[in-house]
Amino acid sequence: MVVKVYGSVKAACPQRVLACLLEKGVEFEIVQVDLDEGEHKRPEFLLRQPFGQVPVIEDGDFKLFESRAIIRYYAAKYANQGPNLLGNTLEEKALVDQWLEVEAHNFNDLAFNLVLQLVILPRMGQRSDTALVHNLEQKLEAVLNIYEQRLSKSNYLAGDSFTLADLSHLPALRYLMNEAGMAHLVTQRKHVNAWWDKISSRPAWKKLASLAH
Amino acid sequence: MTTLIKLYGAPVSTCTARVMTCLHEKAVDFALVPVDLFSCEHKQPPFLAKNPFGQIPVLEDGDLTLFESRAMTAYVAEKFKEAGTDLIRHHDLKEAALVKVWIEVESQQFHPAIAPIVYEYFVAPIQGKSPDQGVIDANLEKLSKVLDVYEAKLSSAKYLAGDFYSLADLHHLPYTYYFMKTPCASIISERAHVKAWWEDISSRPAFKKVSEGMNFGEK
Numbered sequence: 435m436v437v438k439v440y441g442s443v444k445a446a447c448p449q450r451v452l453a454c455l456l457e458k459g460v461e462f463e464i465v466q467v468d469l470d471e472g473e474h475k476r477p478e479f480l481l482r483q484p485f486g487q488v489p490v491i492e493d494g495d496f497k498l499f500e501s502r503a504i505i506r507y508y509a510a511k512y513a514n515q516g517p518n519l520l521g522n523t524l525e526e527k528a529l530v531d532q533w534l535e536v537e538a539h540n541f542n543d544l545a546f547n548l549v550l551q552l553v554i555l556p557r558m559g560q561r562s563d564t565a566l567v568h569n570l571e572q573k574l575e576a577v578l579n580i581y582e583q584r585l586s587k588s589n590y591l592a593g594d595s596f597t598l599a600d601l602s603h604l605p606a607l608r609y610l611m612n613e614a615g616m617a618h619l620v621t622q623r624k625h626v627n628a629w630w631d632k633i634s635s636r637p638a639w640k641k642l643a644s645l646a647h
Numbered sequence: 648m649t650t651l652i653k654l655y656g657a658p659v660s661t662c663t664a665r666v667m668t669c670l671h672e673k674a675v676d677f678a679l680v681p682v683d684l685f686s687c688e689h690k691q692p693p694f695l696a697k698n699p700f701g702q703i704p705v706l707e708d709g710d711l712t713l714f715e716s717r718a719m720t721a722y723v724a725e726k727f728k729e730a731g732t733d734l735i736r737h738h739d740l741k742e743a744a745l746v747k748v749w750i751e752v753e754s755q756q757f758h759p760a761i762a763p764i765v766y767e768y769f770v771a772p773i774q775g776k777s778p779d780q781g782v783i784d785a786n787l788e789k790l791s792k793v794l795d796v797y798e799a800k801l802s803s804a805k806y807l808a809g810d811f812y813s814l815a816d817l818h819h820l821p822y823t824y825y826f827m828k829t830p831c832a833s834i835i836s837e838r839a840h841v842k843a844w845w846e847d848i849s850s851r852p853a854f855k856k857v858s859e860g861m862n863f864g865e866k
Contacts, residue, residue: 484796484799484800485752485756485793485796496741496744498744498745498748499748500747500748500751500752500755501751502747502751502754502755503744503747503748503750503751506744506747507740507743507744507747510740510743511740524722524725524726525710525711527722527725528711528713528718528719528721528722528725529713531715531717531718531721531722532713532714532715532718534718535715535716535717535718536700536714536715538754538755539715539754540700543759577700580699580700583699584699
């Protein structure tokens with residue numbers, strides 16, 4: 435049974451899910467949702483996802499939304515297939531969860547709002563707020579300093595293996611480093627840069643990037 | 648030999664309360680180690696060695712040190728899954744996944760709207776600022792839309808992930824508790840199913856123990 439992923443291959447949150455499915459070798463089919471046309475805010479879509487957001491997955495009768503819940507489900511369901519993205523022991527799993535929470539609460543808002551200001555608003559013909567961009571950049575620098583410290587002690591965020599915690603960062607970091615022109619945030623930090631090189635050259639991510647961009 | 652879990656935090660803190668409630672639901676013994684927020688203990692080097700983001704709480708269980716309250720509750724709920732209340736539905740992969748969906752909803756939809764409102768009413772005054780009505784109004788609008796979704800969901804099941812109380816419901820407790828003390832509480836009480844759900848989850852003994860210490864801003 436092929437997993438249906440509702441969303442766009444270019445959008446960050448669907449990419450989080452697609453990267454996970456590719457890592458685990460799970461077959462999927464992308465069902466395009468036209469975000470530019472506002473398809474995700476229309477009643478038919480709201481029946482699938484009441485908050486009007488992508489992605490949504492349909493796996494037979496089973497439906498899920500929230501990309502970080504979806505990746506946790508598939509990493510658990512296919513624990514014995516492909517790379518172990520969750521950790522083995524209870525303690526390893528807790529550290530994966532910890533850094534997934536860091537991505538969600540300490541990293542994502544800053545990264546998302548930078549991409550909004552630098553990439554999305556200009557595309558919509560709107561002006562970005564320079565002072566806000568500067569403020570966001572400073573805060574993200576402080577967060578990445580903590581990542582630099584962490585990655586000087588371990589190869590990946592949760593330990594010595596690639597896990598969901600690292601994967602979850604891929605879409606936003608790619609946007610920051612490319613369309614948003616903020617590559618220096620990564621390249622100026624030795625360990626963050628080495629980590630980015632490793633995680634972004636994984637075959638699953640490269641496959642997704644070639645589908646998307 | 649099992650070691651006693653240590654939780655570094657403060658009884659008034661929402662995120663500390665989140666973890667304490669979970670520990671009580673699982674009937675797990677722990678020691679609360681007070682962190683002095685007013686002297687900024689959490690921003691200084693000894694504490695930063697535990698959580699480099701300078702935030703409470705931190706959980707220590709033997710050699711394991713964790714930060715991020717939602718990672719802690721997930722750990723406690725998993726480690727003690729056979730004890731106390733079943734918060735994660737570990738016997739059923741699909742139910743477990745639905746719990747995770749609504750944990751993410753709290754984290755990504757509910758929290759970003761409610762946290763700034765609680766901040767304006769409780770924390771800003773301590774810093775000598777008056778509550779920013781613009782911030783409050785903007786977030787009330789967002790929170791109302793989220794609560795409309797909750798109202799619809801809770802009209803077809805007793806709790807967020809289904810007909811069972813779970814970590815997804817628990818995570819909402821601390822911020823909502825403070826929110827209900829603000830002038831904005833009506834957006835909860837005017838939605839019949841959300842109101843009933845709130846009254847149910849906030850009267851659970853595990854939370855009542857914790858909410859006794861949640862007297863932030865009270866004299």
